[in-house]
Amino acid sequence: MTTTTEAKTKTYLNYIDGEWVASETGKTGVSKNPARKDEVVGAYQLSNSNDFDKAASAARRAQKTWRKLTGNVRGDYLLKAASIMEERIEDIATAMTLEMGKTFPEAKGETARGVAILRYYAGEGMRSVGDVIPSTDSEALMFTTRVPVGVVGVITPWNFPVAIPIWKMAPALIYGNAVVLKPASETAVTSAKIIECLHDAGIPAGVVNLVTGSGSLIGPEMANHKEIDAITFTGSNSVGKQLAQIAVSRGIKYQLEMGGKNPVIVANDADIDLAVEATISGGLKSSGQKCTATSRVIVQQDVYEEFKGKLLEEVAKITVGDGMDAGTWMGPSSSQSQLDTVLSAIEKGKAEGATLLLGGNEVKKEGLNGYFVEPTVFEDVSSTMSLAREEIFGPVLALMKVETIEEALELANDSEYGLSASIFTTNISNMLAFINEMDAGLVRINAESAGVELQAPFGGMKQSSSHSREQGQAAKEFYTAIKTVFIK
Ligand code: NAP
Numbered sequence: 001m002t003t004t005t006e007a008k009t010k011t012y013l014n015y016i017d018g019e020w021v022a023s024e025t026g027k028t029g030v031s032k033n034p035a036r037k038d039e040v041v042g043a044y045q046l047s048n049s050n051d052f053d054k055a056a057s058a059a060r061r062a063q064k065t066w067r068k069l070t071g072n073v074r075g076d077y078l079l080k081a082a083s084i085m086e087e088r089i090e091d092i093a094t095a096m097t098l099e100m101g102k103t104f105p106e107a108k109g110e111t112a113r114g115v116a117i118l119r120y121y122a123g124e125g126m127r128s129v130g131d132v133i134p135s136t137d138s139e140a141l142m143f144t145t146r147v148p149v150g151v152v153g154v155i156t157p158w159n160f161p162v163a164i165p166i167w168k169m170a171p172a173l174i175y176g177n178a179v180v181l182k183p184a185s186e187t188a189v190t191s192a193k194i195i196e197c198l199h200d201a202g203i204p205a206g207v208v209n210l211v212t213g214s215g216s217l218i219g220p221e222m223a224n225h226k227e228i229d230a231i232t233f234t235g236s237n238s239v240g241k242q243l244a245q246i247a248v249s250r251g252i253k254y255q256l257e258m259g260g261k262n263p264v265i266v267a268n269d270a271d272i273d274l275a276v277e278a279t280i281s282g283g284l285k286s287s288g289q290k291c292t293a294t295s296r297v298i299v300q301q302d303v304y305e306e307f308k309g310k311l312l313e314e315v316a317k318i319t320v321g322d323g324m325d326a327g328t329w330m331g332p333s334s335s336q337s338q339l340d341t342v343l344s345a346i347e348k349g350k351a352e353g354a355t356l357l358l359g360g361n362e363v364k365k366e367g368l369n370g371y372f373v374e375p376t377v378f379e380d381v382s383s384t385m386s387l388a389r390e391e392i393f394g395p396v397l398a399l400m401k402v403e404t405i406e407e408a409l410e411l412a413n414d415s416e417y418g419l420s421a422s423i424f425t426t427n428i429s430n431m432l433a434f435i436n437e438m439d440a441g442l443v444r445i446n447a448e449s450a451g452v453e454l455q456a457p458f459g460g461m462k463q464s465s466s467h468s469r470e471q472g473q474a475a476k477e478f479y480t481a482i483k484t485v486f487i488k
Contacts (some may be wrong), residue, residue, distance in 0.1 A: 005037075011043040013190040014212060016050055017058035018205025023047040023213065031189050034101040034332040035322040035370040047213035049221045055180045055209035056227035059253030061150040062177035062206025069147050071125025074174055074346045078125075080201035082118035085111065086357030090198065092162060094324070095190045100158050100329035101318065101370070102286045103323040105130060111200065114162040114194070117454045121170035121475075129175075129480070142432040146480035148176030149253055150229030153222040155215065155243070157235045158334055159289045159393075161187035165194055167454065168232050171475035177230075180209040182222060184235075186334060215239065223247055223462035230254065232470075232478065234291075237463060244466065255478045256466040259391040262449040263296040263412040265434070267405060268303050270424035274446060276310045279397065284318065284375050287333055288342075290394040291464075292420040292450040293441065296381075296388055298351045298400045298408045309401060311377065312358055315397075318375050320363050332370040333394060339371035342394030346376055349387040354378040354398070383414050391417070405430050413439050418461030422449040441465065 011028055013020040033039040047053070061374045066074070085092065092114075093107035101108075133253055135142040152172045156164045170177050184189035192484045199388035209219060221238065223246035225233050230253035233243050239255040246252035264282065283294035299307050323331035333339040339362070346360050359376030371393060381387045381398040388398055402408045405425075412421055420442035423434040431445050441460040442450060452458050458475035459465045469480055 006353065008029045009040045009042055009107065011228035012045070012189055012209045013193050014045045014047055014055070014213070015192070015195045015199065015208070015210040016051070017062075017209070018199070018412065023051045025051075029185060029188070029213070030381060031099050031186060033098045033370070034334050035324070035368070037064055037369050037371075041095065042189035044185070044192070044212040045183070047211045047218060049217070051117060051213075052180070052211050052218055052221045052225065052341070055211045056151060056225045058206035059178035059180050059209055060227045062178070062204060063148070063151055064298075066204060066207045067176035071174065074176065075125030077201050077203045078118045078122040078170055081197045081203070082115045082122065084200050085118065085194070086115045087195040088132050088193070089097065089115070092190065092193045095193055095329070096161055096187065098191055099187045100161060100334045101110045101323050102418070103290075103331050105329055106286060107323070110160060110163050113454060114166040116169050117163065120454055121174045124171070125174050129476070131410045135486065137443065137488065139488060143485050145485060146476065146481050147483055149479060149481060150177060151227050152177045152179045152479065153225070153231040154179050154181045154226040155219055155222065155231070155233045155235065155369055156181070156191075157339070158186040159286065159291070160186035161190040162194060162374045164234050165191060167471050167475075172479045173207065175476065175479045175481055178207045180222065180228070182210060182211055182213075182215065182218045185212065185214065203358060220246060221355035228252065230478070233257070238279070242468075243299040253478065254466060255468045255470070256468060257291070258415055258464055260291045260293070260442070260460065260464050261295050261389065261391055261415045261417040262420045263298055263415070264293055264406070264449055265408045265412055265424070266297065266299040266303060266420040267408070267423065267427065267430050268300040269426045269430070270303065271426065271446070272303055272307055272310060274423035275307060276314055278422065278424070278448035279311060280314055280318075282450040283397045285450070286332055287373070289334060289338070289393050292452065293393075294397065294449045295392065296398050296400060298402055298411050300408065301401055301403055304401045308357075308379065315358055315375050317375055320372050321365070321368060322370070330375060331393060332372045334371070335390045336371060338393065339373060342373050342392060342396065343398060345390065345394065347400070349378050349381070349385065352385045352387070353380070354382040354385055354387055354455070359395075383411055389415065394402040409433060409437050413437070419464040420444065420449045441469070
């Protein structure tokens with residue numbers, strides 16, 4: 001992030017109480033293209049606590065009216081925003097690729113998912129929010145209903161800059177909450193474009209607010225603010241835990257989605273071509289910068305050499321480049337610090353004794369001036385090595401050989417994380433063992449680890465989450481409180 005008071009490019013504003021406004025600091029930061037280091041994508045507000053206070057207060061006022069609207073009326077705003085976003089899909093996807101580097105087709109797919117999430121939650125405004133429960137009193141009626149939590153603070157990362165803010169804001173809004181979004185600074189421009197869709201859909205002033213700026217300043221301000229009733233966060237474990245501590249001390253609701261170290265198991269009876277294709281797609285798309293990306297590849301010994309040979313052959317074909325170029329399969333890491341993390345993980349892997357089979361270097365190509373790293377494959381990785389333990393968030397696969405499925409499951413579970421996991425097998429016993437014993441919130445069979453469907457619950461076990469779930473019907477649990485009603 002570069003600080004400048006005179007950005008030469010388009011400057012995006014905060015969105016507070018229905019107005020686009022500059023921060024009172026008068027300062028902006030610039031978001032840059034990780035594929036072309038010197039290219040500025042846009043400038044955004046470096047806000048302070050007063051800016052945040054105005055947003056949170058506006059949200060509190062607006063929520064009092066918003067919660068009284070019927071679900072279908074709230075849903076109409078989401079439907080309108082979805083249509084507007086659909087019309088702007090190319091523009092939003094371009095901003096995403098320019099800001100964080102994923103390829104344009106992937107960015108377009110993510111934006112389309114954002115549209116679908118808005119439509120899904122628009123429909124939720126017409127669905128049941130309670131149960132009738134038989135009372136022991138024959139003259140009483142007892143049932144549950146749900147009420148909004150209030151004002152929700154939303155903090156999001158750069159790796160899914162459309163899907164994650166929308167899968168948090170859409171359920172918050174449909175159940176009658178107001179929101180203040182603090183997006184990742186790296187993708188502040190993409191975030192402003194999402195909020196423009198909601199603004200242009202005519203959402204009432206104050207119901208949605210956007211405050212950009214440094215997470216270490218706005219984040220704690222948000223968690224501590226008296227008008228914030230709940231906080232939903234996706235990002236790193238260290239930041240998530242800090243926010244949780246504040247939330248606990250204030251007694252407010254919180255929800256964290258954090259890191260992963262996702263395994264794929266390839267059994268002796270697997271369809272090897274499918275396993276290779278899914279391991280590459282799950283591990284290396286978006287340059288491995290998905291929380292659900294495949295990272296540990298645990299292969300049974302009878303098929304190890306065949307799998308390894310085919311994997312290396314296919315990984316060697318991957319084209320690395322600017323995500324806007326049609327021939328690019330894999331874009332850059334999102335920033336210098338992300339690139340440094342990936343390269344240092346590779347060096348640590350080599351120093352700890354893992355064998356580097358492919359890649360491992362920065363990509364230096366004429367015409368490219370960005371944070372590019374080669375798709376990288378290691379073998380001889382043991383469970384104690386950092387390659388098997390630490391989240392890298394880069395295009396690095398660690399191969400591990402095992403004899404039995406029991407051993408594979410034990411290794412797969414030997415992690416502090418538990419977000420997603422895959423197995424490739426044609427054997428029903430292997431599948432059942434995996435479903436029952438794998439400690440992960442998302443278990444996938446004969447499919448890559450990095451697949452999430454918006455209508456199904458999503459979230460991790462162990463250190464990957466606060467044990468809550470997002471998306472689908474599960475989102476209702478966080479964004480509402482149950483009220484038990486007894487009428488005599
Ligand atoms: P990060 O550094 O934790 O940042 C995430 C968000 O938190 C950004 O908006 C950031 O703002 C803000 N932030 C930074 N410091 C803060 C603080 N002290 N208090 C409050 N907020 C603060 O994480 P990241 O590097 O952007 O994202 C990568 C991580 O996200 C990975 O660990 C990945 O696994 C995880 N992730 C998890 C999921 C999931 O669903 N489980 C999905 C995607 C990503 P600034 O940008 O201004 O610093």
